[in-house]
Amino acid sequence: VASKWKSLSVDERQIYDNMAAEDLARYRQELKIYKIKVAEEKEKARKKADEESATAFSTTQSKPPQLSKTEEPFETYQARSGASQHNDTLSAVRSGEIKPSFVGSSHAVPEESTSSPQSVINTPSTSSIEKIDGIATGKKKGTNYLDQTPAKKSKEMLINSNNKKTLGAKRESLTGSFNFQTEKLYGRDNHTSTIMNVYKKVGQCKSSSEMVVVSGYSGAGKSALVQQIKEPVTEMGGNFLCGKFDHFRQMEPLSALIVAFTQFCNGIIKEDADKLYRTKIAIQEKVGSASAFLVNVIPSLCQIIQIPTTETVDVSGMEAQHMLKYVFQLFVRAIATPSQPLVLFLDDLQWADPLSLDLIESLVSDTESKSLLFIGSYRDNEVDDRHPLAVKLRNIESKQVNITKINVGDLSKEDTNELISDLIQTSSELTQSLTNAVFRKTSGNVLFILQFLSSICNEGxxxxxxxxxxxxxxxxxxxxxxxxxxxxxxxxxxxxxxxTQIQSALKLMACLGFCCEEFIVSSMAAGGGVLNISTAHLFDSLEFAAKEGLVDHVGSSYKFAHDQIQLAAYSLIPENE
Structure with a gap:
C-alpha cells in the first residue's frame, strides 16, 4: 500500500486526502448525533425504570422490585438467568401436563383477571410454550431473521426451545427474557418468485448478465429476502456468493467483493478433486498470466491456481483500475458458466466505495458474461438522486443492462397478524387485538416487530x-x-x-467491524486487553449477547445480527475512548 501511495501523483493524493477529510468530518458529525441520542436514552431509561418500579410495587403489593439488569453484576445476572432456577420446578412440568421452556429474568406478574376487558386470553396448543426461546438458553446458531446467514434456512418458522424447565412452584403466570426469531418470510412470495425467475433466465443464457436491485427501509427484510433464494440456487447447481459493505469500512476499497470471492475460493477447495481441477483450468485459461494481479486482491485464490512466475507489469493510477476491472471480468467469465451460474449478492450498497461501484458496473455490463446474476440491496431512505449509488445505477441503465427493481416495504396488518400468530402459536383470530397494538407501534417493520415483541414479553x-x-x-x-x-x-x-460487561464487549466488537473472528477477539483480551477482562469473560459476554439475539456466533466468527445493532453499540463509546 505504501509503495502504491508513493506512486500516485500529487493531484491523485490530494483527491484521496479530500475524500478522507470529508468522510472523517461526516463520521464525527454522525457520532456527535449518536452521543446526544445516547444521553437522552440513558435519561429516558432511568426515568422509565423508576416509573416501572413504582408501578410494579403499587400493583403487586408484594415484594420490592428487583434490581434492573444494569444495576447488578454480570455473574449475578447470569446466575439468576439460568442455573439458579433449576431448583424451582412445577409439578405440572414433572407430570408432563405442560412443557414450558422459560429461562431468563423470570418473575411473577399480577394474577390476571379473566373478566378484565384489558386482558385477552388465548388458548394455544399445550406445545406452544415450547416454541419460545429463552435468551439465556442459547438459540440455535445461524437462525436469525435479521441476518439470515448461510447456516441452514428451513422452510418454517423456528423458535428454539431448551430442555431446562425453570418455573417457580407458586407462580401463576410467566414472563421472561425472550428472543423471538423466525426463518419464515411473510408477504414476500411475489418478490422471491421474481428473483428466481430472473435467475432462471440467467441459467438459460438467453441474454447478457442480469441485475436485481432490492431497496427498502432498514429492518424491512431485504437481506433475508435475498438469502431465501440461496438454497434453491445451490440445489439447481448455481453458486451463491454474498458480501456486505460496512458503515465503518467505507475507506477500504472492494471490501465486500473480496469477502464474496474469498468465500467462493474457500468453498471450491472443499469440493471434490474433479470440480477443483475444472475450476482451476477454467481460471487459468480465461485469466492467464493476469491471475498474479488477481491474487494480490484475492489471496485465497492461490489455493486454487498456481501464481505465474512471469514478472507482472507494474501499473498505477487509472491504468491500474482499468486493469483491475478487466481481470475481474475474465475471472467472472471463468467461474460463471451455463452449467453453474453465479449469483453475486452485495448488501448495503449505500456504503459501497467508488471503486466497488465501478467494478460492479463493469461486471454487469460485460457482454461476454451471460451467466451472472448480480443482486444488490440498499436503503432507499439513505440514497437521494445525487448519491454515488444513484448516479451509478443510472449509468448502468444507460448501457441497456437488464435491471429488475424490487422495493421491500413494511408488512401489512394481515401479514403481521400471521407472524405474531405463528410466534406464539395462537389462532390468528385471537391475536387480532395484540396485532393491532403492535402494528400501530411498529408500522409493520419486521425488525421493529420482533424486537417490540421481545420487549413487551420481558416487561410482562x-x-x-x-x-x-x-x-x-x-x-x-x-x-x-x-x-x-x-x-x-x-x-x-x-x-x-x-x-456493563456485556455492553463493553459489544462496544469492542463494534470497533472491529460487522464481523470478527474468535482469534481477534481473544487477542484483544490477552494480557488484560483493552477492556481489562479475561478472555473467558469476554467470550462469555459475547455468548450472552448471542443469546439475547444481538450477535450471531457462526463457526469461528461473531457477527452482529443487524448492522443497526453495531451502530448502536459503537455510539455508546465515549469520545475520549
Missing amino acids: FLFFSTNSKAWQWDISMIESKNVADNTVELMLRKILQLP
Missing part, C-alpha cells in the same frame, strides 16, 4: 399463564409503551438494559 405485558395455559397480554400497557423513532434508538434501549 405479554406472558404465558400457567393457570389458563394460554398466552395473555395487557393491551393498555402495550398501548402506553413508548417506541423508538428508529432502529438505532430501539437497539440502544435494549443494549443499555444489559450488564
Whole structure:
C-alpha cells in the first residue's frame, strides 16, 4: 500500500486526502448525533425504570422490585438467568401436563383477571410454550431473521426451545427474557418468485448478465429476502456468493467483493478433486498470466491456481483500475458458466466505495458474461438522486443492462397478524387485538416487530399463564409503551438494559467491524486487553449477547445480527475512548 501511495501523483493524493477529510468530518458529525441520542436514552431509561418500579410495587403489593439488569453484576445476572432456577420446578412440568421452556429474568406478574376487558386470553396448543426461546438458553446458531446467514434456512418458522424447565412452584403466570426469531418470510412470495425467475433466465443464457436491485427501509427484510433464494440456487447447481459493505469500512476499497470471492475460493477447495481441477483450468485459461494481479486482491485464490512466475507489469493510477476491472471480468467469465451460474449478492450498497461501484458496473455490463446474476440491496431512505449509488445505477441503465427493481416495504396488518400468530402459536383470530397494538407501534417493520415483541414479553405485558395455559397480554400497557423513532434508538434501549460487561464487549466488537473472528477477539483480551477482562469473560459476554439475539456466533466468527445493532453499540463509546 505504501509503495502504491508513493506512486500516485500529487493531484491523485490530494483527491484521496479530500475524500478522507470529508468522510472523517461526516463520521464525527454522525457520532456527535449518536452521543446526544445516547444521553437522552440513558435519561429516558432511568426515568422509565423508576416509573416501572413504582408501578410494579403499587400493583403487586408484594415484594420490592428487583434490581434492573444494569444495576447488578454480570455473574449475578447470569446466575439468576439460568442455573439458579433449576431448583424451582412445577409439578405440572414433572407430570408432563405442560412443557414450558422459560429461562431468563423470570418473575411473577399480577394474577390476571379473566373478566378484565384489558386482558385477552388465548388458548394455544399445550406445545406452544415450547416454541419460545429463552435468551439465556442459547438459540440455535445461524437462525436469525435479521441476518439470515448461510447456516441452514428451513422452510418454517423456528423458535428454539431448551430442555431446562425453570418455573417457580407458586407462580401463576410467566414472563421472561425472550428472543423471538423466525426463518419464515411473510408477504414476500411475489418478490422471491421474481428473483428466481430472473435467475432462471440467467441459467438459460438467453441474454447478457442480469441485475436485481432490492431497496427498502432498514429492518424491512431485504437481506433475508435475498438469502431465501440461496438454497434453491445451490440445489439447481448455481453458486451463491454474498458480501456486505460496512458503515465503518467505507475507506477500504472492494471490501465486500473480496469477502464474496474469498468465500467462493474457500468453498471450491472443499469440493471434490474433479470440480477443483475444472475450476482451476477454467481460471487459468480465461485469466492467464493476469491471475498474479488477481491474487494480490484475492489471496485465497492461490489455493486454487498456481501464481505465474512471469514478472507482472507494474501499473498505477487509472491504468491500474482499468486493469483491475478487466481481470475481474475474465475471472467472472471463468467461474460463471451455463452449467453453474453465479449469483453475486452485495448488501448495503449505500456504503459501497467508488471503486466497488465501478467494478460492479463493469461486471454487469460485460457482454461476454451471460451467466451472472448480480443482486444488490440498499436503503432507499439513505440514497437521494445525487448519491454515488444513484448516479451509478443510472449509468448502468444507460448501457441497456437488464435491471429488475424490487422495493421491500413494511408488512401489512394481515401479514403481521400471521407472524405474531405463528410466534406464539395462537389462532390468528385471537391475536387480532395484540396485532393491532403492535402494528400501530411498529408500522409493520419486521425488525421493529420482533424486537417490540421481545420487549413487551420481558416487561410482562405479554406472558404465558400457567393457570389458563394460554398466552395473555395487557393491551393498555402495550398501548402506553413508548417506541423508538428508529432502529438505532430501539437497539440502544435494549443494549443499555444489559450488564456493563456485556455492553463493553459489544462496544469492542463494534470497533472491529460487522464481523470478527474468535482469534481477534481473544487477542484483544490477552494480557488484560483493552477492556481489562479475561478472555473467558469476554467470550462469555459475547455468548450472552448471542443469546439475547444481538450477535450471531457462526463457526469461528461473531457477527452482529443487524448492522443497526453495531451502530448502536459503537455510539455508546465515549469520545475520549
